[in-house]
Amino acid sequence: MKRLAEHLGLSQAAVSFVINRSPAAKSIPHRTQELIRAAARELNYRPNHLARSLRQQRSFTIGVVVPEISEGYAALVMSGIEDHLLQEGYFYFVVSHRHRNELIEEYPLLLQQRAVEGLIAVDTALSEGLDVPSVAVSGHRDVPGVTNIVLNHAKAACLALQHLASLGHRRIAFIKGQAFSSDTEVRWDAVREAAQKFEIEVKEQLTGQLEGESSSPLLGYQVTQKLLGSGEAFTALFTFNDISAIGAIQALREAGQRVPEDVSVVGFDDIQSAAFQNPALTTVRQPLREMGMIAAETLLQRITAPANAPYPTEIVIEPELIVRGSTARLAQPSDVR
Amino acid sequence: MKRLAEHLGLSQAAVSFVINRSPAAKSIPHRTQELIRAAARELNYRPNHLARSLRQQRSFTIGVVVPEISEGYAALVMSGIEDHLLQEGYFYFVVSHRHRNELIEEYPLLLQQRAVEGLIAVDTALSEGLDVPSVAVSGHRDVPGVTNIVLNHAKAACLALQHLASLGHRRIAFIKGQAFSSDTEVRWDAVREAAQKFEIEVKEQLTGQLEGESSSPLLGYQVTQKLLGSGEAFTALFTFNDISAIGAIQALREAGQRVPEDVSVVGFDDIQSAAFQNPALTTVRQPLREMGMIAAETLLQRITAPANAPYPTEIVIEPELIVRGSTARLAQPSDVR
């Protein structure tokens, strides 16, 4: 920019006014403005965003914290976030912590050092004391300064169990999420409540839990093998997510159970490949992309709002049941009394 | 930092020397250093990364350009990139262009404005005239300043066709990638060459092409329907990627063909869910995560190397054939003469 100003024989200030169409530019005649713009184009001038951010104390950058990138869940949310963010002229940093606690603590601080104007945490518990507005997708802890975007888990559980109950299922097995997943606890509470409502017994031996960091179908496969080995019969299985449902179906098949004839399976999330499984997965759809978009939108609103303006602490998203081929009516009720 | 210096009764320079452990700090006695560090900890001082980047002309930031985030392909590569980058203290911006040309042009410029020290383009053609070192994953155009990371497509095609040929298949259908995908052309050339080698005829009516922006199995489903409608019989299908293979299998089934008994299907990529399809997908594995890591590693090496140092223009990655359940020996040779 210094070169530009010199080349034009003007001051940097004048150039800056014109380039930024700042109100101060009104005192600069049209002809000069044209000259400046032409020169900028000719010299291929692009303002240095760092310098601008430093001076204006506006970086137009936000930080996104996710557990890991490969996961269908985070990728979908990110794609929604990105959609809204780039459209509004913001860029974002992504960091993934792989559930390592020291990283979960450290990354938000590092991001703030990099002058992000806000944070979006996906399936990650944010600690207190952040200096910037934050949004937590699937956040359930009540942290000052954080807006939680949560699914209506009560409804989600009802949709799934109602569907299974209406097909005649009473002996239902469940797969809970990993302990570190934010939704695990809330969803499990919702499931138990819904089960009570539909008078379905939740048996200890028929509840498994995903274990392990990765998000591979293998985890669901292993838990399902355990459930099958418990000796308790079941005619339906409600899994924590679609990925584990895929593994579960594999395990059921290998044990000689047909899906959905012998065992119905309901997944969760509705990831892209859910529709193209064989059989296609019946699942509780979380609108992950939309949740990402809403997260970004909410965050930007909070960033541009006055510092002490009130903000929502929770935004509830409605789930939807997508019925496909992995659930079917129970042929002969197993629950004969 | 100004506050810190005042609070200590020292100059900013002294504080800076100590905080950064710069060589100039050697003239500052241990006791004072301790004092400074203690105060920094106490006041919870965190240096402003923008200011630092501006002065040092080092942002420790790189830009990653991808077609879209939801795709399994890009997500896997990104996860490899992230792994290496964060470990080395770099952060990165992600932008996705969704195959819109003006964005493909514009984003690298915007990223450079944001002072990225390098670019990684995933399945995206970089234009010439970039000011920073760049790496293109699956880049095939020869652009000055760009290191291409490419799969050995010749080998990939051989692996797949050799496998099919050894199972007795001669009438093989092919699904090419979308025109905008960087690998499409190179891979297709490799396939034709390999076909010649194994004396397999590549018939016009038995070659389809994916069409459409999205990366859903639906695309593969539609192309396969066309292939089935062509009237030409085939006993094997080699698809452009696993996603389309999944759709293809669906279409084959609906047309009454069993996989693998009637038609063998070979996919490409080996995405996570490939192993958990039913039947599990035989596929040519691209080590996408490793490719991402290598891309990041190469880029950082180039960034820290002297400006005019020589750099690799191409790094070739070897594919691997993963045989699973979607391919089988041909029961009765269809190619009776």
Next chain:
DNA sequence: AGAGCATAGTAAACCGATTTAGTAAGAGAT
């Protein structure tokens, strides 16, 4: 005593922009 050197710092320039406060020149009003 004076030169030479190490020690312990500091003042000020600098990175590349934005922004505030101010100025010089000319026009119009009185």
Next chain:
DNA sequence: ATCTCTTACTAAATCGGTTTACTATGCTCT
């Protein structure tokens, strides 16, 4: 002729650090 107002800018401060060049003090050696 002088005052005021507008026009068309400019000088310099600023953002928050890093870095270069320099200084003041004390010690050692001859």
